[in-house]
């Protein structure tokens with residue numbers, strides 16, 4: 001019996017193993033088509049090699065992959081498992097096909113219902129949800145099974161105990177492993193992110209300043225040259241191009257500069273109201289130009305210490321992106337500042353072009369931009385500033401629907 005349990009554990013670990021070896025990135029995890037495929041295979045293997053108890057009963061662990069896919073993937077992903085499970089059950093034949101069908105339908109209806117709640121929960125909660133799901137399934141199963149018995153013998157109780165314990169332990173083991181894999185991936189990504197930010201801020205502080213002076217000087221001389229009467233109109237065009245390019249270079253440099261270390265003279269302890277109003281004032285004309293109007297709601301009494309320039313620049317970057325996302329359509333950009341328990345929450349919600357989940361992952365990487373005029377440094381600076389303030393940024397976005405940036409700053 002121990003052997004068959006071990007071999008079943010192997011089947012159940014198999015999809016996780018394949019994932020860790022071949023698909024080790026966050027992008028693949030939520031895109032679980034292959035997870036569904038391998039879970040289906042491991043479900044079939046569990047059905048082919050059931051666990052035989054010495055007392056003459058058999059039970060198998062087919063519902064473990066089923067529950068895991070249902071919780072992590074929802075209705076859509078678990079339906080293939082449901083179909084395969086019932087097809088296979090049909091091929092085996094024997095008694096209880098209908099009971100098995102009804103039973104699996106019940107499980108199919110109940111467990112994926114908790115999918116969204118499950119994804120929102122933290123690891124501990126997920127573990128207890130998965131264990132409860134396994135317990136619920138097994139209790140339901142054993143209750144159905146008990147109707148086949150004339151009286152509940154000792155063998156029945158032995159079967160019940162064994163299968164309950166095995167299911168709970170194995171599903172807990174599985175979920176813990178999956179959670180560990182997810183947290184490793186997240187840690188690695190966030191480490192890379194901080195590392196990148198770190199390198200960028202070092203670089204920006206040292207290089208940008210040095211570049212700015214020559215740029216200004218060149219700009220000045222080119223302006224003078226442009227006034228000269230001895231050069232032809234054609235040549236003036238070259239100068240205009242040079243000036244435009246210089247302007248671009250300056251834009252990039254100033255994006256970099258604002259990225260550097262906070263300066264003590266800019267530090268304030270404030271509730272953000274003034275800074276938000278300042279930013280909205282500055283961006284007013286730009287919003288008008290794009291048929292965007294602001295809906296600004298402020299209700300915050302908490303204060304926080306921050307570098308005014310950096311916060312203003314970050315808010316400009318986020319709000320500017322919001323405006324730019326609604327370039328084609330125009331509309332209202334909702335900006336709210338509210339308070340939570342010991343945190344200030346800034347939300348910027350647009351109804352613009354939106355992003356796919358892959359695009360969201362790219363946010364904040366240097367030079368990532370989908371705009372022809374973009375520098376791809378705006379969000380980098382935002383992430384840098386917010387992480388310095390120990391805050392976090394959540395992005396909720398749907399393609400063609402819009403994007404909401406939720407920035408939480410602990411106080």
Ligand code: ADP
Nearest residue numbers: 321322325369370371374375376377378379403
């Ligand atoms: P830039 O604005 O110069 O392109 P950013 O770092 O500000 O650089 O933004 C990077 C990219 O992120 C943008 O090019 C855009 O594709 C995407 N993005 C940022 N904010 C939004 C938004 N509110 N809606 C849609 N896409 C966005």
Ligand code: MG
Nearest residue numbers: 317320321378
């Ligand atoms: Mg931008």
